Amino acid sequence: MTSPALLAAVGEVGKGFVQERSSDTLPCQATDKLFCPDWAWEHLDRYGTPTVQHLELVVISVLLGFAVAFGLALLAHRRRWLQTPLLGVTGILFTIPSIAFFFLLLPITGRVRHTAIIALAIYTLQIIYRNTMTGLANVPESVKDAARGMGMTDRQILWQVELRLATPEIFAGLQIATVSTVAIATLAVFAGGGGLGKPLYEHISFGTNIVLSGGIAILMAIAFGVLLFGLQRRLTPWRRGATTI
Amino acid sequence: MSTLPLPHPVLASLEGAIEFIFTPQSSNVTGGKKVGGIDQVVELTLNQIELSLLALLLSLLVALPIGLYLGHRGIGELFATAIANAGRAVPELALIAFMATAIGVGVLNLTIALAVLGVPPILANTFVGINQVDRASVEAARGIGMTEFEILRKVEIPLAIPTIFTGIRGASIAIVATATIAPLAGVLTLGDFIINQNVYGDSGVLAGAIMVSLLALVFEFSLAGVQHLLTSKGLKLRSA
Numbered sequence: 001m002t003s004p005a006l007l008a009a010v011g012e013v014g015k016g017f018v019q020e021r022s023s024d025t026l027p028c029q030a031t032d033k034l035f036c037p038d039w040a041w042e043h044l045d046r047y048g049t050p051t052v053q054h055l056e057l058v059v060i061s062v063l064l065g066f067a068v069a070f071g072l073a074l075l076a077h078r079r080r081w082l083q084t085p086l087l088g089v090t091g092i093l094f095t096i097p098s099i100a101f102f103f104l105l106l107p108i109t110g111r112v113r114h115t116a117i118i119a120l121a122i123y124t125l126q127i128i129y130r131n132t133m134t135g136l137a138n139v140p141e142s143v144k145d146a147a148r149g150m151g152m153t154d155r156q157i158l159w160q161v162e163l164r165l166a167t168p169e170i171f172a173g174l175q176i177a178t179v180s181t182v183a184i185a186t187l188a189v190f191a192g193g194g195g196l197g198k199p200l201y202e203h204i205s206f207g208t209n210i211v212l213s214g215g216i217a218i219l220m221a222i223a224f225g226v227l228l229f230g231l232q233r234r235l236t237p238w239r240r241g242a243t244t245i
Numbered sequence: 246m247s248t249l250p251l252p253h254p255v256l257a258s259l260e261g262a263i264e265f266i267f268t269p270q271s272s273n274v275t276g277g278k279k280v281g282g283i284d285q286v287v288e289l290t291l292n293q294i295e296l297s298l299l300a301l302l303l304s305l306l307v308a309l310p311i312g313l314y315l316g317h318r319g320i321g322e323l324f325a326t327a328i329a330n331a332g333r334a335v336p337e338l339a340l341i342a343f344m345a346t347a348i349g350v351g352v353l354n355l356t357i358a359l360a361v362l363g364v365p366p367i368l369a370n371t372f373v374g375i376n377q378v379d380r381a382s383v384e385a386a387r388g389i390g391m392t393e394f395e396i397l398r399k400v401e402i403p404l405a406i407p408t409i410f411t412g413i414r415g416a417s418i419a420i421v422a423t424a425t426i427a428p429l430a431g432v433l434t435l436g437d438f439i440i441n442q443n444v445y446g447d448s449g450v451l452a453g454a455i456m457v458s459l460l461a462l463v464f465e466f467s468l469a470g471v472q473h474l475l476t477s478k479g480l481k482l483r484s485a
Contacts, residue, residue, distance in 0.1 A: 097422030214339025
């Protein structure tokens with residue numbers, strides 16, 4: 001049973017979303033087929049808007065999450081006593097399922113896209129924070145000593161030495177966070193956030209629709225993964241040839 | 246009190262949610278039949294715990310042996326990395342919908358679908374944990390006459406426990422979260438309160454969200470406890 005409120009929330013896609021366009025072909029939904037290439041090809045354009053919405057959700061929430069997590073990591077790097085509490089708090093926020101988070105935020109923010117974006121951004125905090133801290137911790141003490149010996153200030157050491165050497169770990173965190181967010185953003189439909197979850201949820205037993213919506217999300221995740229990996233290689237030319245997980 | 250940033254409606258909806266958890270409420274669509282209340286909340290909570298534990302167990306049964314074997318032999322790094330990355334890219338909603346459409350609804354099918362989410366983090370972390378154990382320790386163990394199995398059980402696994410548990414906890418988070426949308430595939434869990442807003446009302450939705458969050462935290466803290474119990478005394482001393 002689907003709630004009217006939810007249908008209203010996903011209303012943009014409308015009831016006719018998966019209906020056949022050409023009436024002379026056998027209706028794909030009437031068959032037991034898991035995937036009808038003809039239908040997919042003919043109706044692919046209907047997934048344009050949800051895909052763009054999905055992309056927006058992911059980019060905005062990851063950027064927001066990165067800004068906050070990176071800021072927290074820099075703060076904790078200066079004030080060591082903050083490290084454990086921040087890891088604990090972001091860990092607890094990471095544990096709470098995003099679909100529950102949407103509805104915990106809903107009384108405060110209302111059923112708008114912000115709700116989904118805030119919940120998705122909070123989900124990325126732990127991953128990015130932890131990776132940034134690991135990256136900073138992995139910088140050898142001898143390198144910092146050398147920088148200090150050259151007369152660099154703490155601020156210069158942070159921005160010109162430590163953060164640069166921590167780039168691979170920071171990017172690994174960003175990559176994991178982005179790929180996960182692409183997948184989880186399909187749940188944003190429950191908070192009225194749109195995206196690829198919208199067509200998916202509205203016609204949840206129509207195989208071709210599931211394969212298309214899910215497939216686009218998976219392709220988007222792969223594209224982000226490859227893009228961020230390439231960017232990391234460009235930013236850390238000295239590591240080229242070294243393997244990273 | 247006017248300086249409090251929390252608007253009053255938030256407190257009111259919180260009150261409604263707590264009331265929903267403990268006493269049955271009337272609903273607009275069930276024809277007088279009351280919904281919610283402690284009995285139904287407990288029933289759905291137990292369903293979600295059962296489903297999540299089954300899926301976690303299945304993931305462990307599949308992922309642990311493979312991760313231990315590959316990690317011990319030091320082969321298949323690319324495979325472990327690839328499966329971890331692929332696992333993160335799977336959209337939960339599409340996975341549940343696809344399993345329900347392709348192989349049907351029910352507890353067994355859902356357990357398999359959820360285990361698909363649990364296997365990648367456990368396998369990858371087990372591999373990394375075992376593989377990164379200092380080779381010198383392994384050689385020393387071999388030198389004092391341990392068999393390969395003994396090396397794995399007495400040296401590699403104890404040293405890899407923290408990393409292995411990072412994977413298990415990651416799997417648990419994904420499984421409990423996704424078990425919330427299990428009602429879409431015909432298994433009633435706490436997510437039913439969230440998904441069927443027209444039956445349970447806004448109080449029911451918020452109550453469901455609160456219960457799901459608590460359940461996820463209980464899973465996380467229980468696993469942290471199990472990890473503490475399984476960590477060898479020597480390692481605890483070292484980290485203290």
